[in-house]
Amino acid sequence: MNNLLKSTFKPFKAITSTYKKTSTWGKVLFFVILIMIACSMFNKKKEGFEQTKNFMFKSGTDIYDDFYSDIYDFLVFSDVKDDYEVGEIINSTKPTQESIILDIGSGTGHHVGLLNKKGYKTVGLDKSQSMIKKAKENYPEYDFVQGDAMNAMQFQPNSFTHITCLYFTIYYIKDKTLFFNNCMKWLMPGGSLVVHIVDRDxxxxxxxxxxxxxxxxxxxxxxxxxxxxxxxxxxxxxxxxxxxxxxxxxxxxxxxxxxxxxxxxxxxxxxxxxMETEPDILSMAKTAGFIIKGKIDLIKSGYEYQYLYLFQKPA
Structure with missing residues (x-):
C-alpha cells in the first residue's frame, strides 16, 4: 500500500519541485495553463450537455411542426403524381361547378390547389397547424381548416359531394371504421369518396x-x-x-x-x-355502407402497387 501511495504521489512531487524552481513568470504561465485545461474540460462537458438538450424526438402529430412542414414538399412532393391523381379523380367521379370537395390530410395544400384551379370548390382539412400555415402560404386564396377527421362533429351531415384521402393519410388513422362512418355522414347521397390504398407488401x-x-x-x-x-x-x-x-x-x-x-x-x-391489408380496408368501407365503384392504378405516375379506390355513398 505504501509503495502504491509513493508511486501515485511521485509525479505530483516532481511537479511541485519544478514549480518551486521556476521564475515568477513561469509560475504565472503554469497557472494560466491550468486554467485553460480546466476551461477546456468544462466546455467539453457543456457542449455535450447542449447536444443532448437540443436533440428532439417526435412522434404522432408533433412531427408536423414548422421545421418539418418547411421540408415536407422536398421529401414527398411529386407534381406528376398530383396531376395524374387529380385528372383521374375528375374523370372518374365527374364533379361539377356545384361540387364541394373535402381533402382530408391536405398537408401543404397541392391537391386542394389543383382542384380549385380547375374550378371545383375544395376545402383542405389537416390536424397540423404548421401544415395548415404552409398550405395557406402556398395557396392563400383557398380554404384550409385545422381539424380532425375522427371528430364526427367537424362538419355538418351532407356537406360534401366528394371527399378525398390521399398520400398514405388513411394509414395514420387507427380507427378506420370511424373514418368511413364520418365520411358517410358528411357526404351527400350519391357522393364520392376517393382513398389512397397500397399493397403494403x-x-x-x-x-x-x-x-x-x-x-x-x-x-x-x-x-x-x-x-x-x-x-x-x-x-x-x-x-x-x-x-x-x-x-x-x-x-x-x-x-x-x-x-x-x-x-x-x-x-x-x-x-x-x-397498415391493414387492402381487403380488410375495403371490408371496413363496405361495412360503413359504401359501394366500391372502381380502382385507379398509379403506376402511370411512377407509383407501383399504389391505388386510388373509388367509393360511393348510396343515392
Missing part, C-alpha cells in the same frame, strides 16, 4: 428524391425490398427507414436528421402507421 417505400430511377422503382432490380431513403440537404443529412410488421397490421417510418459537420443526430421522428 409490394409498394416502394423509398422517398422520391432518394430514388435514382425516375419514374421507375428500384425494387424490381433488388433481391430484397429496399426500405431506406438517404437524402442530403444543404445543412444536414436525412435518413429514413420503413419497417412493416404484417402480423400486427402496423408499420413504423423512422426519420433521422444529422448535422453535416459532426454527424450527430439532432432530430429523430417516428411515424406509427396502421
Amino acid at each position: 409490394m409498394f416502394d417505400p423509398i422517398l422520391p428524391p432518394a430514388n435514382p430511377l425516375v419514374m421507375l422503382t428500384p425494387q424490381r432490380y433488388a433481391k430484397q425490398r429496399i426500405t431506406n431513403s438517404t437524402i442530403t440537404f444543404d445543412d444536414f443529412k436525412y435518413n429514413a427507414n420503413f419497417d412493416l410488421n404484417p402480423d400486427k397490421n402496423s408499420a413504423t417510418f423512422v426519420e433521422k436528421f444529422q448535422n453535416k459537420n459532426d454527424g450527430k443526430t439532432f432530430r429523430k421522428q417516428e411515424h406509427n402507421m396502421y
